[in-house]
Amino acid sequence: xxxxxxxxxxxxxxxxxxxxxxxxxxxxxxxxxxxxxxxxxxxxxxxxxxxxxxxxxxxxxxxxxxxxxxxxxxxxxxxxxxxxxxxxxxxxxxxxxxxxxxxxxxxxxxxxxxxxxxxxxxxxxxxxxxxxxxxxxxxxxxxxxxxxxxxxxxxxxxxxxxxxxxxxxxxxxxxxxxxxxxxxxxxxxxxxxxx
Amino acid sequence: xxxxxxxxxxxxxxxxxxxxxxxxxxxxxxxxxxxxxxxxxxxxxxxxxxxxxxxxxxxxxxxxxxxxxxxxxxxxxxxxxxxxxxxxxxxxxxxxxxxxxxxxxxxxxxxxxxxxxxxxxxxxxxxxxxxxxxxxxxxxxxxxxxxxxxxxxxxxxxxxxxxxxxxxxxxxxxxxxxxxxxxxxxxxxxxxxxxxxxxxxxxxxxxxxxxxxxxxxxxxxxxxxxxxxxxxxxxxxxxxxxxxxxxxxxxxxxxxxxxxxxxxxxxxxxxxxxxxxxxxxxxxxxxxxxxxxx
Numbered sequence: 105x106x107x108x109x110x111x112x113x114x115x116x117x118x119x120x121x122x123x124x125x126x127x128x129x130x131x132x133x134x135x136x137x138x139x140x141x142x143x144x145x146x147x148x149x150x151x152x153x154x155x156x157x158x159x160x161x162x163x164x165x166x167x168x169x170x171x172x173x174x175x176x177x178x179x180x181x182x183x184x185x186x187x188x189x190x191x192x193x194x195x196x197x198x199x200x201x202x203x204x205x206x207x208x209x210x211x212x213x214x215x216x217x218x219x220x221x222x223x224x225x226x227x228x229x230x231x232x233x234x235x236x237x238x239x240x241x242x243x244x245x246x247x248x249x250x251x252x253x254x255x256x257x258x259x260x261x262x263x264x265x266x267x268x269x270x271x272x273x274x275x276x277x278x279x280x281x282x283x284x285x286x287x288x289x290x291x292x293x294x295x296x297x298x299x
Numbered sequence: 300x301x302x303x304x305x306x307x308x309x310x311x312x313x314x315x316x317x318x319x320x321x322x323x324x325x326x327x328x329x330x331x332x333x334x335x336x337x338x339x340x341x342x343x344x345x346x347x348x349x350x351x352x353x354x355x356x357x358x359x360x361x362x363x364x365x366x367x368x369x370x371x372x373x374x375x376x377x378x379x380x381x382x383x384x385x386x387x388x389x390x391x392x393x394x395x396x397x398x399x400x401x402x403x404x405x406x407x408x409x410x411x412x413x414x415x416x417x418x419x420x421x422x423x424x425x426x427x428x429x430x431x432x433x434x435x436x437x438x439x440x441x442x443x444x445x446x447x448x449x450x451x452x453x454x455x456x457x458x459x460x461x462x463x464x465x466x467x468x469x470x471x472x473x474x475x476x477x478x479x480x481x482x483x484x485x486x487x488x489x490x491x492x493x494x495x496x497x498x499x500x501x502x503x504x505x506x507x508x509x510x511x512x513x514x515x516x517x518x519x520x521x522x523x524x525x526x527x528x529x530x531x532x533x534x535x536x537x538x539x540x541x542x543x544x545x546x547x548x549x550x551x552x553x554x555x556x557x558x559x560x561x562x563x564x565x566x567x568x569x570x571x572x573x574x575x576x577x578x579x580x581x582x583x584x585x586x587x588x589x590x591x592x593x
Contacts, residue, residue: 111318112318112555113317113318113319113339113555114314114315114316114317114318114319115314115315115317116317116318117317118314134555134556149314149315150315150316150317150318150319150339151315151316151319151338151339151340151375151376153334153337153374153375154319154337154338154339154375154551157336157337157548157551158337158551158552158555181315182315208374209374212396213370213396213397213398214312214376214396214397214398214399214422214423215303215304215393215396215398215421215422216303217303217308217311217312218301218302218303218305218308219301219302219305219307219308220300220301220302221300234307234308234311236308236311236312236315237312237376237398272311275307275311275314276307
């Protein structure tokens with residue numbers, strides 16, 4: 105049982121740290137060979153334009169197939185943009201694995217980045233969330249369930265085995281969002297949680 | 300409740316830039332080339348360091364028109380430089396809503412003694428450092444991201460290597476020291492004690508540390524990554540080279556796959572002329588940029 109963290113660019117080590125704290129073995133994924141035998145994959149925050157270019161080394165071709173085959177995936181911020189079916193102002197979405205449309209940098213420039221707490225369906229009423237130049241979900245497909253909203257706007261959603269969030273649970277000490285991905289989306293039981 | 304400008308929000312953006320390349324640009328056209336090549340952010344400035352070095356005179360914050368033009372052109376974060384200690388240039392850049400301010404030795408310092416109080420701002424700051432003491436002082440002043448100073452505008456990586464190795468060595472000493480030695484280590488480094496405690500807590504520098512100052516090739520970038528930095532700044536190295544778009548893309552690939560020598564060999568092929576570069580020993584002492592601000 106290993107969860108991969110896409111390691112082309114961005115907040116890779118924070119996700120690894122959160123999974124470590126849950127006692128989940130991890131692997132940083134940079135090339136197609138790193139994708140074999142994973143039970144799930146996290147696509148971290150970073151710059152989606154840079155990650156989308158770097159992923160054209162074959163990794164994204166494999167990810168499209170793996171998503172279709174049902175590999176559980178969790179995208180935070182840039183990761184959500186990569187997983188979305190449509191991105192406003194862009195011709196093509198890199199992976200198109202969840203039926204939503206997202207608007208990049210919808211929370212504004214960095215001076216408008218913020219932290220808050222969210223009520224997340226099935227997780228808790230007081231989950232800390234850090235929004236950094238965050239994308240928002242502007243359209244939700246029929247099969248998609250919205251798990252959290254901020255100021256009325258959907259910021260976390262799931263469809264099938266794909267989970268996406270506008271914000272960064274990996275920048276906080278709170279492990280509940282990662283636990284939700286591992287247990288509920290991936291359906292894994294953890295052995296010996298630490299911390 | 301919604302809180303803006305917290306330290307977590309400031310340092311958080313730097314965390315998102317890790318493993319990426321930030322490129323100096325002087326025009327909207329260059330910014331577009333940088334974004335297309337996979338830059339994670341651009342640094343908007345009037346002249347690249349190599350030109351500042353060659354032309355001399357007082358180097359100041361860029362014209363707001365230019366900064367806005369670059370912000371309107373790309374969707375990636377835009378950083379801009381303020382002079383060391385020039386808190387009003389910083390206020391102006393914050394009002395323009397740039398995403399990060401570089402309080403930079405590349406520009407002519409505005410205050411002979413003090414850096415900007417970066418806690419007073421909502422926008423995050425990055426500062427240069429040559430050793431751990433300098434890095435810790437800037438963090439204590441509120442910097443949310445650090446970079447090596449290197450020697451800007453030279454295309455010569457030796458000073459960035461010197462600063463990175465020194466910082467690594469000093470961090471190892473802080474991590475290995477028994478508790479009772481920490482205060483004296485702090486005194487000798489000129490490093491605030493609380494920041495040393497944060498280093499011991501994190502097992503590393505508590506903020507992201509990029510390499511900057513003299514990086515000109517994919518191999519330079521990969522070497523700095525192997526030395527343990529979190530990402531790369533390329534100043535003059537891209538737009539002073541023969542084929543900026545190709546070189547930019549190659550440096551991005553080499554930064555991500557920094558431990559894959561075959562890939563670095565592949566992307567290094569036929570990049571055309573690198574920037575000419577300067578031997579550090581030929582630079583007069585008063586023209587060194589890295590000694591500005593302590």
